[in-house]
Amino acid sequence: MAGIRLESVTKRFGNTVALDRVSLNISDGEIFTLLGPSGCGKTTTLRVIAGFETPDEGRVYIGSRDVTMLKPYERNTAMVFQNYALWPHMRVFDNIAYGLKLRKLPRSEIVRRVRWAAELLEIDHLLDRYPHQLSGGQQQRVAVARAIVTEPEVLLMDEPLSNLDAHLRLKMREEIVRLQKRLGVTIVYVTHDQEEALSISHRVAVMNRGRVEQVGTPMEVYEKP
Ligand code: ADP
Ligand code: ADP
Numbered sequence: 001m002a003g004i005r006l007e008s009v010t011k012r013f014g015n016t017v018a019l020d021r022v023s024l025n026i027s028d029g030e031i032f033t034l035l036g037p038s039g040c041g042k043t044t045t046l047r048v049i050a051g052f053e054t055p056d057e058g059r060v061y062i063g064s065r066d067v068t069m070l071k072p073y074e075r076n077t078a079m080v081f082q083n084y085a086l087w088p089h090m091r092v093f094d095n096i097a098y099g100l101k102l103r104k105l106p107r108s109e110i111v112r113r114v115r116w117a118a119e120l121l122e123i124d125h126l127l128d129r130y131p132h133q134l135s136g137g138q139q140q141r142v143a144v145a146r147a148i149v150t151e152p153e154v155l156l157m158d159e160p161l162s163n164l165d166a167h168l169r170l171k172m173r174e175e176i177v178r179l180q181k182r183l184g185v186t187i188v189y190v191t192h193d194q195e196e197a198l199s200i201s202h203r204v205a206v207m208n209r210g211r212v213e214q215v216g217t218p219m220e221v222y223e224k225p
Contacts, residue, residue, distance in 0.1 A: 002063035002076070002153040002186060003028045004049060009058035011044055018044040020210040021058070026188060027202075031180050033189040035197040035221075036207035042190040045207075046156045049188060050077050062154060073102075077154040078147035082162055084139045086131040092118075092142050093127040099150045117145040120179070137168045148183060158190045173200050198222055 004026040011019040019041045026032040034042040047053040048060060051072035060068045067075050078099075086095050093114055100110045118124040121141040131139055140160060147155055157176070161169045177200055180187050191197050197204050198218040206214040206221060214221060 003030075004032075004154060004186065004188065005059075005061040006045070006048070007059045007061070009045075009048060009055045009060065011041075011048060011053060011055050017210050019048070019055070022207075022210070022212055023058075024205060024212065024215070026186060029180070029184050029186055030202045031177065031187045031189060031200055033191060033197040033201040033204045034207055035191060035194060035204050037192060040207040041210040042192075042207055043158055046079065046158055046188060046190055049154065050079050050156055051075050075154075076152050077156060078150055078152035079156040080143050080147045080158065080160045082159040084131075084143040084163075086139060086142055086146075088131050090130075091127065092123065092129050092131070092134070095131070095142055096127075096146045096149050098146065103150070113149050114145075117149040120148070120182070121145045121175075136163055136165075137172070140164060140172065144179070148179070148185070151183075153186060155185045155187045157187060159192070160189075161196065162191075162193075169196070176200060 006022055006024040008021045008023050009019050010021055022045060034045055036042055044053060048055055051067065051070055055068060059066055062075055096114045096117055097110050100113060115124060118127060121144055123138060123141045123145060126134060126138060161172050164172060173196065189201065201218055203215060203217055204221045205212050
């Protein structure tokens with residue numbers, strides 16, 4: 001478990017200022033949501049925390065560690081992408097196991113951890129299938145299992161529910177809350193859906209044009225729209 005701190009992070013792409021002096025203090029074990037319209041900088045913020053982008057200015061801390069210049073694999077973070085990004089040629093088991101194989105864990109430990117994550121996401125009966133043999137909701141669960149199997153301190157979720165139908169979206173919201181409690185992991189969650197943000201988050205940051213305009217509990221943000 002670890003909190004996250006962004007100190008005046010600026011990120012530019014050519015002439016576009018994607019992040020303009022963004023500062024955030026995310027607590028250990030929090031579900032913290034970045035809310036705002038398309039293009040406001042939510043994904044870039046996640047990618048800066050994950051280490052897929054390096055800030056032009058400012059610092060990023062995970063726990064007490066300055067990770068600003070560290071590679072993604074040197075941080076204890078994991079990301080769930082909007083389109084799940086599963087490997088189509090790998091069975092579910094191997095998709096989930098991928099990060100553990102990279103870390104060269106013993107086979108028995110890999111099997112144990114994959115089973116643990118698959119049971120938690122209720123997909124243990126799907127381990128032999130390929131991604132194209134799964135529903136969208138099942139693929140989403142595989143993506144989450146693959147992210148948590150390495151026991152990250154920080155789980156980054158980029159619009160993870162936007163490709164699901166309304167019923168599944170509601171169910172998965174509850175599951176994400178349950179997962180956070182169970183694992184104690186810090187979750188940074190991205191959505192443009194205000195209702196979703198308010199229903200699952202401990203706190204919400206409202207972003208607009210690369211800036212953080214407001215941070216507060218759902219009640220605080222809801223009362224001052
Ligand atoms: P959001 O996730 O809120 O939709 P993004 O963080 O994806 O916003 O994008 C913020 C801004 O930065 C947008 O104007 C987007 O077009 C731009 N941007 C993001 N990534 C890149 C990139 N790799 N190259 C150029 N522009 C980018
Ligand atoms: P979202 O709106 O969900 O953030 P986007 O479709 O805007 O997703 O962006 C998807 C990916 O493309 C992101 O990784 C982002 O960094 C990159 N991207 C966004 N805008 C641009 C752009 N103008 N040029 C190049 N890459 C971009």
